[in-house]
Amino acid sequence: MGNWTFVRAVRVACFPTGGGRAFLFSTRLCYTLVAYSDKPGAQHRDGLSSVGRRAPPVLGPLVWRRMMRAVDLIIKKRDGGILSAAEIDYFCQSYTRGDIPDYQAAAWAMAVLLKGMTRQETIDLTLSMAASGETLDLHDVAPVVVDKHSTGGVGDKTTIAVAPLVAACGLPVGKMSGRGLGFSGGTLDKLEAIPGYETVLSIEQFKAQLGQVGVVVAGQSGDLAPADAKLYALRDVTGTVPSLPLIASSIMSKKIAAGADAIVLDVKTGTGAFMKTLDEARALARIMVDIGQGLGRQVSAVISDMNQPLGRAVGNALEVIEAVDTLRGKGPADFCQHCMVVAEQMLVLGDPSLDLASARSLLRDALESGRALDKLMAWISAQGGDITVLGDPPALRRAPLVRSVPAPRSGIVRAIDAMEVGLAAVELGAGRARKGDPIDHSVGVVLHAKVGEEVRAGDPLLTIHASDGDKLAAARRRLLAAYAWSEGDVEPPPLVYEVIC
Numbered sequence: 022m023g024n025w026t027f028v029r030a031v032r033v034a035c036f037p038t039g040g041g042r043a044f045l046f047s048t049r050l051c052y053t054l055v056a057y058s059d060k061p062g063a064q065h066r067d068g069l070s071s072v073g074r075r076a077p078p079v080l081g082p083l084v085w086r087r088m089m090r091a092v093d094l095i096i097k098k099r100d101g102g103i104l105s106a107a108e109i110d111y112f113c114q115s116y117t118r119g120d121i122p123d124y125q126a127a128a129w130a131m132a133v134l135l136k137g138m139t140r141q142e143t144i145d146l147t148l149s150m151a152a153s154g155e156t157l158d159l160h161d162v163a164p165v166v167v168d169k170h171s172t173g174g175v176g177d178k179t180t181i182a183v184a185p186l187v188a189a190c191g192l193p194v195g196k197m198s199g200r201g202l203g204f205s206g207g208t209l210d211k212l213e214a215i216p217g218y219e220t221v222l223s224i225e226q227f228k229a230q231l232g233q234v235g236v237v238v239a240g241q242s243g244d245l246a247p248a249d250a251k252l253y254a255l256r257d258v259t260g261t262v263p264s265l266p267l268i269a270s271s272i273m274s275k276k277i278a279a280g281a282d283a284i285v286l287d288v289k290t291g292t293g294a295f296m297k298t299l300d301e302a303r304a305l306a307r308i309m310v311d312i313g314q315g316l317g318r319q320v321s322a323v324i325s326d327m328n329q330p331l332g333r334a335v336g337n338a339l340e341v342i343e344a345v346d347t348l349r350g351k352g353p354a355d356f357c358q359h360c361m362v363v364a365e366q367m368l369v370l371g372d373p374s375l376d377l378a379s380a381r382s383l384l385r386d387a388l389e390s391g392r393a394l395d396k397l398m399a400w401i402s403a404q405g406g407d408i409t410v411l412g413d414p415p416a417l418r419r420a421p422l423v424r425s426v427p428a429p430r431s432g433i434v435r436a437i438d439a440m441e442v443g444l445a446a447v448e449l450g451a452g453r454a455r456k457g458d459p460i461d462h463s464v465g466v467v468l469h470a471k472v473g474e475e476v477r478a479g480d481p482l483l484t485i486h487a488s489d490g491d492k493l494a495a496a497r498r499r500l501l502a503a504y505a506w507s508e509g510d511v512e513p514p515p516l517v518y519e520v521i522c
């Protein structure tokens with residue numbers, strides 16, 4: 022569905038008029054809210070996409086803006102009020118333009134974190150952030166484009182395997198990715214472990230590669246959803262990241278602006294995820310699916326486990342090697358299975374004539390025939406990456422110290438704290454504590470035993486790749502402490518809890 026009418030039965034009188042516009046009269050404010058009702062992405066005379074709304078033509082932007090004050094909206098949210106679409110849009114656009122200072126936006130974000138947002142407020146915020154910059158229409162290069170997004174975890178190199186796998190089945194994958202922050206890794210950092218890989222593409226380059234190769238994975242364009250870029254940076258330093266409506270609108274505004282028709286959300290839950298409980302992950306998945314579907318996109322969410330790292334490798338170059346090995350049919354079982362689930366969802370969303378079983382058989386064929394691996398090589402070289410380092414054996418840069426750590430005891434692995442493993446990788450230099458910190462692509466850890474597996478004392482438990490002895494010793498201590506042991510059998514956690522669509 023492409024029609025949105027931002028008129029709600031709120032505490033104000035509402036007088037719909039023709040042409041998709043409505044006038045809202047509030048007791049305090051008198052403003053007009055443009056309620057476009059046409060297809061998402063359509064451009065209006067003011068050059069803005071109809072995914073958002075703009076200052077009203079009748080009273081004019083100046084009058085509209087003069088009648089709202091940031092402080093009133095902060096107070097309203099602080100006191101548990103519900104913000105209207107126009108109020109949210111005013112706040113979001115004014116902050117993006119620099120008309121609202123950081124201290125007021127920080128207070129507002131904290132009020133949202135503490136008081137929450139309704140489903141409608143969350144949708145309105147998403148739309149406003151998506152409309153704060155350019156919105157892509159990719160249909161001139163591909164009839165259907167699919168995207169995926171992970172909420173972030175440890176050892177999550179899914180995009181690197183899944184994007185070429187899906188593209189090898191004929192469905193173009195266009196994705197804008199992010200960098201790692203804190204314990205959670207980022208796809209761009211992993212890809213930059215490949216010498217020459219270019220993450221900064223213009224929108225024209227992004228589209229051209231999507232059309233020609235069928236896979237493109239680049240950094241988020243600064244022209245898309247600039248409101249989110251600004252607000253996310255502020256949230257990062259004001260303790261306001263872990264708010265469900267702010268996370269949902271942040272993720273979905275970028276996905277909506279990036280133009281994919283179908284989006285699979287990989288919502289992680291567990292110790293190494295933002296969403297620690299299944300209920301939180303479910304709530305986040307539900308609102309993101311609702312937002313996307315409400316905007317006419319095909320969206321589903323896979324709720325997957327992040328209580329232990331995904332696969333065995335954690336660290337940028339090590340994860341690239343594991344993803345490439347997976348396309349060679351030599352990846353770890355849990356990671357392969359996870360990739361299959363995500364890829365199946367991408368295929369069935371992108372091609373509604375497929376069911377899960379036929380999607381799986383297409384994927385197996387792409388994998389076993391080597392077409393998925395060929396697609397990966399075509400994609401990486403199209404983005405300037407040196408594919409000679411992705412051979413078997415690989416020749417990516419190695420850390421100076423590579424040490425095996427033996428199991429300190431015999432037993433069955435009961436748990437591996439994913440966040441601790443992520444933090445150990447950050448301490449080794451694989452991640453960054455602060456935005457902009459440099460990272461070392463060569464360092465990280467490979468886990469030889471995962472939950473439910475039996476180990477004998479002295480067997481290799483981990484291999485640590487480090488740049489110096491002190492970091493290696495610190496990581497060794499932290500990683501050994503992340504393991505919990507059992508004498509009896511242990512059932513590994515499920516890989517996927519549920520799929521929401």
Ligand code: URA
Binds near residue numbers: 172173262271272
């Ligand atoms: N990822 C995002 O893009 N935004 C958030 O708010 C959290 C994770």
